[in-house]
Amino acid sequence: MPLFAKSEEILKRNQRSIPGGVVSTNRAVDPPIVFERGEGAWMWDADGNRYLDYHAAFGPYVLGHNDPYVNEAVLRVLQDKASLFGSGTTELEGKLAQLICDSVPFVEAVQLLNTGSEATYQAIRLARAATGRKHILKPQGGYHGWHNDVAFNLMTPLSQLGDRRVADEYPRIPISAGIPEEHQSLVHAINFNDLASVEAMCERYPVAALIVEPILQNIGVVHPREGYLQGLRALADKHGFVLIFDEVKTGFRHALGGYSTLSGVRPDLVVYGKAIANGFPISALAGKRSLMNLFVDADSTRRVLLAGTYNGHPVPVAAAIATMERLAEDDGEVYRHLDRLGKRVQAGMEEIFRSVGITAHIARQGSAFCPYFMDHLPKDWHDLAQHHDFDFDLRLRRELLDHEVYFFQLAVKQCSLSAAHTDADVDFTLESVKSALKSVLTVAS
Numbered sequence: 001m002p003l004f005a006k007s008e009e010i011l012k013r014n015q016r017s018i019p020g021g022v023v024s025t026n027r028a029v030d031p032p033i034v035f036e037r038g039e040g041a042w043m044w045d046a047d048g049n050r051y052l053d054y055h056a057a058f059g060p061y062v063l064g065h066n067d068p069y070v071n072e073a074v075l076r077v078l079q080d081k082a083s084l085f086g087s088g089t090t091e092l093e094g095k096l097a098q099l100i101c102d103s104v105p106f107v108e109a110v111q112l113l114n115t116g117s118e119a120t121y122q123a124i125r126l127a128r129a130a131t132g133r134k135h136i137l138k139p140q141g142g143y144h145g146w147h148n149d150v151a152f153n154l155m156t157p158l159s160q161l162g163d164r165r166v167a168d169e170y171p172r173i174p175i176s177a178g179i180p181e182e183h184q185s186l187v188h189a190i191n192f193n194d195l196a197s198v199e200a201m202c203e204r205y206p207v208a209a210l211i212v213e214p215i216l217q218n219i220g221v222v223h224p225r226e227g228y229l230q231g232l233r234a235l236a237d238k239h240g241f242v243l244i245f246d247e248v249k250t251g252f253r254h255a256l257g258g259y260s261t262l263s264g265v266r267p268d269l270v271v272y273g274k275a276i277a278n279g280f281p282i283s284a285l286a287g288k289r290s291l292m293n294l295f296v297d298a299d300s301t302r303r304v305l306l307a308g309t310y311n312g313h314p315v316p317v318a319a320a321i322a323t324m325e326r327l328a329e330d331d332g333e334v335y336r337h338l339d340r341l342g343k344r345v346q347a348g349m350e351e352i353f354r355s356v357g358i359t360a361h362i363a364r365q366g367s368a369f370c371p372y373f374m375d376h377l378p379k380d381w382h383d384l385a386q387h388h389d390f391d392f393d394l395r396l397r398r399e400l401l402d403h404e405v406y407f408f409q410l411a412v413k414q415c416s417l418s419a420a421h422t423d424a425d426v427d428f429t430l431e432s433v434k435s436a437l438k439s440v441l442t443v444a445s
């Protein structure tokens with residue numbers, strides 16, 4: 001194991017003023033590595049160890065750390081004395097909104113916010129205002145941010161969840177204290193890849209919206225089964241709820257138009273974040289003009305409040321424009337590169353596990369992948385929680401640190417390639433997986 005003396009010292013010092021020492025509690029993992037520098041596909045920690053990065057800070061780094069083109073655009077707006085004026089509009093924010101409209105066929109209007117959580121919050125509020133209903137559906141195993149409408153049923157232990165019974169409701173399991181009962185009663189967890197569970201909830205409650213990652217990426221990579229997203233579209237039309245695709249993680253990572261364009265299914269609203277600005281803080285809420293116009297409805301009793309001191313800050317806006325320009329270069333060469341490397345990692349890892357008799361499947365969508373130690377690809381959280389070997393997964397991730405590869409230190413967390421990863425990096429990764437696996441198996445035997 002590399003030495004983490006300086007990391008431990010910094011964490012201890014930070015704990016004096018920051019509860020837990022971290023500013024987002026899901027960053028508190030063991031070992032408590034303090035990273036200092038990131039360039040391209042690599043990161044360096046306070047003790048001088050280096051790591052090939054597959055965490056990508058929970059997804060934003062589609063181009064790699066400190067991409068020179070994006071950084072240059074940011075430096076340029078600062079040199080030009082662009083600033084936050086908080087009054088009226090700017091040419092830059094209009095340019096970004098138009099770029100999003102031009103990239104995604106079903107998007108008719110856009111608003112800019114700062115984080116994914118803010119954007120999913122606003123999407124749900126729009127849906128409630130449009131439908132006059134209160135109830136929200138979200139999948140077990142999906143993550144949509146930290147707020148009261150969605151902070152439920154993520155990696156829920158099966159002991160709390162019980163058997164999967166379509167007609168019965170899942171127990172509602174908050175992932176935070178402090179959510180009032182009244183709020184909790186309006187949120188219902190459905191089963192991913194299971195249209196009957198949505199239908200059952202629609203018969204029971206007046207549903208304002210279903211919010212869903214079109215491909216689950218907060219429990220690895222769980223694909224929608226054939227026809228599932230089309231089925232959700234049909235159910236939204238039948239029952240009159242607003243279909244919200246949460247593409248905060250999948251949006252610009254999988255295609256310029258997001259996973260929606262790959263699937264051909266059009267949600268009513270879509271939310272982007274993370275990869276849209278390659279690490280700079282911005283999110284976007286987009287979709288049908290009829291819904292988005294509620295932000296400016298002439299009738300004040302129908303109007304939805306949209307406010308944010310930092311909305312459209314020129315630094316992340318410039319970063320997003322530059323990121324989208326890079327992603328559009330050469331008719332999507334970045335995506336072809338990511339997919340090619342993703343295929344190599346997937347095939348290479350599958351071969352390594354097969355060669356030593358370990359049962360494993362690598363789920364993958366383009367640059368995002370996740371090893372599952374089970375005999376099939378998971379179709380939902382229940383399936384995964386029942387069959388995946390969580391202990392082995394974590395032991396392998398730990399061991400990989402010794403071999404200069406950083407997979408997030410939590411089982412079933414998705415790994416992400418960036419455009420800065422090279423074929424040589426993939427070779428390095430596969431060698432590291434081989435060596436790490438050998439050590440894990442030696443210790444086990």
Ligand code: PLP
Binds near residue numbers: 058114117247
């Ligand atoms: N939606 C999805 C799918 C996410 O993965 C995340 C964050 O991981 C969010 C929403 C919340 O975004 P943020 O952390 O920017 O608030």
